Amino acid sequence: MNILIDEFIAPWWAKNRHLQTVWGSLFRRLPKLPKMQRMRLELDDGDFIDVDHYPQNDRPTLLLLHGLEGSIDSPYIRGMIKSAKDKGWQILVKHFRSCSGEPNRLLRSYNSGVSEDLHQVLELLKKNQIKVDYIVGYSLGGNVLLKWLGEQTTNVEIKAAVAVSVPLMLDVCATEIHQGFSRVYESALLRTLRKKTKEKKLRFDSEQLPGLAEIPRLNSFWKFDEKVTAPAHGFEDAKDYYRKASSRQFVKDIKIPTLIIQSMDDPFMNETVLPDTNELPANVILEKNSHGGHVGFVGGKWPWCAEYYLEQRIPKYLETVSANG
Numbered sequence: 001m002n003i004l005i006d007e008f009i010a011p012w013w014a015k016n017r018h019l020q021t022v023w024g025s026l027f028r029r030l031p032k033l034p035k036m037q038r039m040r041l042e043l044d045d046g047d048f049i050d051v052d053h054y055p056q057n058d059r060p061t062l063l064l065l066h067g068l069e070g071s072i073d074s075p076y077i078r079g080m081i082k083s084a085k086d087k088g089w090q091i092l093v094k095h096f097r098s099c100s101g102e103p104n105r106l107l108r109s110y111n112s113g114v115s116e117d118l119h120q121v122l123e124l125l126k127k128n129q130i131k132v133d134y135i136v137g138y139s140l141g142g143n144v145l146l147k148w149l150g151e152q153t154t155n156v157e158i159k160a161a162v163a164v165s166v167p168l169m170l171d172v173c174a175t176e177i178h179q180g181f182s183r184v185y186e187s188a189l190l191r192t193l194r195k196k197t198k199e200k201k202l203r204f205d206s207e208q209l210p211g212l213a214e215i216p217r218l219n220s221f222w223k224f225d226e227k228v229t230a231p232a233h234g235f236e237d238a239k240d241y242y243r244k245a246s247s248r249q250f251v252k253d254i255k256i257p258t259l260i261i262q263s264m265d266d267p268f269m270n271e272t273v274l275p276d277t278n279e280l281p282a283n284v285i286l287e288k289n290s291h292g293g294h295v296g297f298v299g300g301k302w303p304w305c306a307e308y309y310l311e312q313r314i315p316k317y318l319e320t321v322s323a324n325g
Helices: 016-028 075-086 114-128 140-151 170-176 180-204 222-234 238-245 248-253 309-323
Strands: 003-005 037-042 047-055 059-063 090-094 134-138 160-163 257-263 284-289
Touching: 016 075, 037 114, 047 114, 059 075, 059 114, 059 140, 075 090, 075 134, 075 160, 075 309, 090 114, 114 140, 134 140, 140 160, 140 257, 160 309, 170 222, 170 238, 180 222, 222 238, 257 309
Parallel strands: 003 284, 059 090, 059 134, 134 160, 160 257, 257 284
Antiparallel strands: 037 047, 047 090
16 A cells, blocks of 8 residues: 555644644754764865764664755754664764855755755765665655655665655645745744855855845745745746756656655645655555644653654664565
8 A cells, every 4th residue: 555544643732733843843852962973075066065974884874864954953853863873773964055054165055956966975975885775854855855766767776765744846835834824934944044045145246146135025935946046056937946846746756665754734735745646656655644744743642751753653664674675
C-alpha cells in the first residue's frame, strides 16, 4: 500500500496545528549536540557549503537537510541528530548557502529547487571518503531531496530517503502561508530573508536585486520570490520558479525507497499539494496524518513528557529498508 493514514496520533493536549508547529521552538528542551566537525566544501562556482560531521567509522551514514532559514540548531535537526547518535550512525548536516552562520560569497543563495547543490555535495563527500546511505529532508530540504531523487537517471547509491512536511507545490504553499495566522510564520521567515537580501544589495549593488527602499515591502513569498529569488537564480519570475522547483512532478520518477511524511493540518500548505496514488511509484510511501502541523508531530501523554514521533519513525523506516536489502 503506497498511502498510509494516521500513523501518528496527536495527544489530547496537542491537536492544534499551530501548537504542533511551534512546540519545538518554544517549549522543547533541546538535546545537546555531540562534538561535530565542520567541513567547508568548495563548489564549482566559487561558493561554499558548510557540512557539520559527526564521524563514526563503518556505520550507516545519515545526511540531514534543514528547512528554509534553518540550520544545525533547528529543533528538528537537533532531535534527529540525537536519535541517529543513539543508533551509532555517522551524521552529516548540510547547510544551504548562507545558513551556516556566514554569508555565502555569491549574489545567489539557495531556494527550494537547488538540487544541483545537493548533487555536488554528495560528490564532494565521496571524494572525502564519505558515502551517504540515507538522506532526510525537512520542508524546503525535503523538496530539494525529492526533486533530486526524481532527477536521477542512473542507479542511485543512496539506500533510502525520508522527506517531511514538503511544500510539494510551491505556488499553493506561497498562497496558503499568506492566510490567517499562518502569516505569522511567513513574516518570521521573510524577516531574516529580507535582512540577508539587504546585506546582499549593499555588497553587490546588483540590478538583479530590488532597491533598498523596496526590500521592506516584500511582505509575502509571492513578492519576495518575484523580486529576489527568481532573478537571483535565473528564473523568469515567481511562477516560473514555482513551476520548475516544485517537487511533486518529480515523485513519479524516484527509484529508491522513500517515505514522505505529511500532515493534513500543516499551516504552510493544504492537502491539494499531495500526489495521487497514480503518481506514487511502488518504492515511494506517502504517509498522511490528520495532525502534526509543520515539522511538528509532537506526542506523549502529557506536555511535560513530550515525545517526538519523527525521531522514532524515521530511523525505524530506514532500518527496515536496510534490513530488507
